[in-house]
Amino acid sequence: MEELIERIRLEGRIIGDTILRVDGFLNHRVDPILMRKIGERFALLFKDEKVCLVLTLEASGIPPALFTAFALNVPMLFARKRKPITLGERVLERRITSRTKLEETTITLSGDYISRGDRVLIIDDFLATGETIKALCEMVEEAKGEVIGIGVCIEKTFQRGRDRLQGYRIESLAKVDSLKPLIVRP
Amino acid sequence: MEELIERIRLEGRIIGDTILRVDGFLNHRVDPILMRKIGERFALLFKDEKVCLVLTLEASGIPPALFTAFALNVPMLFARKRKPITLGERVLERRITSRTKLEETTITLSGDYISRGDRVLIIDDFLATGETIKALCEMVEEAKGEVIGIGVCIEKTFQRGRDRLQGYRIESLAKVDSLKPLIVRP
Numbered sequence: 001m002e003e004l005i006e007r008i009r010l011e012g013r014i015i016g017d018t019i020l021r022v023d024g025f026l027n028h029r030v031d032p033i034l035m036r037k038i039g040e041r042f043a044l045l046f047k048d049e050k051v052c053l054v055l056t057l058e059a060s061g062i063p064p065a066l067f068t069a070f071a072l073n074v075p076m077l078f079a080r081k082r083k084p085i086t087l088g089e090r091v092l093e094r095r096i097t098s099r100t101k102l103e104e105t106t107i108t109l110s111g112d113y114i115s116r117g118d119r120v121l122i123i124d125d126f127l128a129t130g131e132t133i134k135a136l137c138e139m140v141e142e143a144k145g146e147v148i149g150i151g152v153c154i155e156k157t158f159q160r161g162r163d164r165l166q167g168y169r170i171e172s173l174a175k176v177d178s179l180k181p182l183i184v185r186p
Numbered sequence: 187m188e189e190l191i192e193r194i195r196l197e198g199r200i201i202g203d204t205i206l207r208v209d210g211f212l213n214h215r216v217d218p219i220l221m222r223k224i225g226e227r228f229a230l231l232f233k234d235e236k237v238c239l240v241l242t243l244e245a246s247g248i249p250p251a252l253f254t255a256f257a258l259n260v261p262m263l264f265a266r267k268r269k270p271i272t273l274g275e276r277v278l279e280r281r282i283t284s285r286t287k288l289e290e291t292t293i294t295l296s297g298d299y300i301s302r303g304d305r306v307l308i309i310d311d312f313l314a315t316g317e318t319i320k321a322l323c324e325m326v327e328e329a330k331g332e333v334i335g336i337g338v339c340i341e342k343t344f345q346r347g348r349d350r351l352q353g354y355r356i357e358s359l360a361k362v363d364s365l366k367p368l369i370v371r372p
Contacts, residue, residue, distance in 0.1 A: 024298075024299075028266070029261050030255070030261065033259070036256060058244060063248065063262075066218055066249055070219070073218075075215050076218055077215045077216070078245060080214070110209065110214055113210075
């Protein structure tokens with residue numbers, strides 16, 4: 001997606017060896033016009049998959065996931081990074097390591113909102129090591145739903161997340177092959 | 187807003203003395219069509235205010251804030267509940283107590299994205315005690331921006347958040363006067 005790639009080239013900043021900071025338009029300040037275009041792109045890519053739910057992880061996955069769900073006219077569900085006391089009884093959970101906050105987190109999801117046979121599209125801002133998205137896939141499958149695909153805005157190919165997600169269809173809108181120098185391609 | 191009020195009456199569940207669980211359409215599973223209508227309503231209410239930024243707090247404030255920002259054609263900024271290592275140097279922060287997670291949290295915002303004179307609209311899912319929204323107001327003012335108004339989807343009037351936010355224009359789309367019994371009005 002040319003517009004996203006251009007924004008990454010112009011505004012992305014590199015922190016350390018693995019972090020690409022894009023908080024001017026994607027994960028802190030958010031450009032809603034760009035997010036809508038991203039949502040429409042994912043909806044088009046997965047239009048034949050009979051998606052019934054879009055799933056993401058709070059917080060920065062929510063903007064692209066919400067516009068994807070809007071374009072597909074289905075609900076959006078976001079996993080939480082801590083267990084709020086309002087989550088109810090049937091809880092799905094997994095431990096993951098946050099790459100940008102350097103700590104372990106438990107991600108949780110109410111089992112009330114995924115049912116057997118549900119066709120779930122997972123959307124996130126980044127694909128890095130694939131650990132988070134793999135956890136989301138496992139939670140869907142634990143609830144007997146089916147992951148019909150994964151859409152990510154930015155894939156950091158050098159962190160090899162695809163290796164962890166073999167067997168799933170993955171669509172990324174911008175691929176970052178290297179940070180130093182910054183190499184971005186469709 | 188009649189549609190929101192109807193959803194609260196039909197789907198809201200009461201937990202303890204102060205919590206209204208609406209995670210079927212607002213803050214866990216999200217109805218994007220309803221969120222878009224909410225965003226359009228806020229945009230209409232504040233259309234003459236020359237808003238240049240919509241501010242919210244992750245995660246459940248993001249859906250209504252994003253559609254409000256989309257309708258106003260301005261960026262959306264979300265405060266974070268922990269300080270990610272990607273946030274940059276100029277950081278604004280405040281301590282708040284989360285009502286639904288029963289612990290203290292630091293909320294943070296990059297000072298890079300609010301400038302002197304910016305006209306900021308704050309959007310959130312709930313107004314309860316007003317502590318969170320008051321913290322957001324203080325952060326905007328610390329950066330020399332101006333809070334031109336506050337829009338919340340659901341105001342729990344019995345928690346008296348307005349008392350803490352005197353001097354600000356507040357628009358709420360549904361007012362909950364009592365949980366037991368559940369009393370909701372426009």
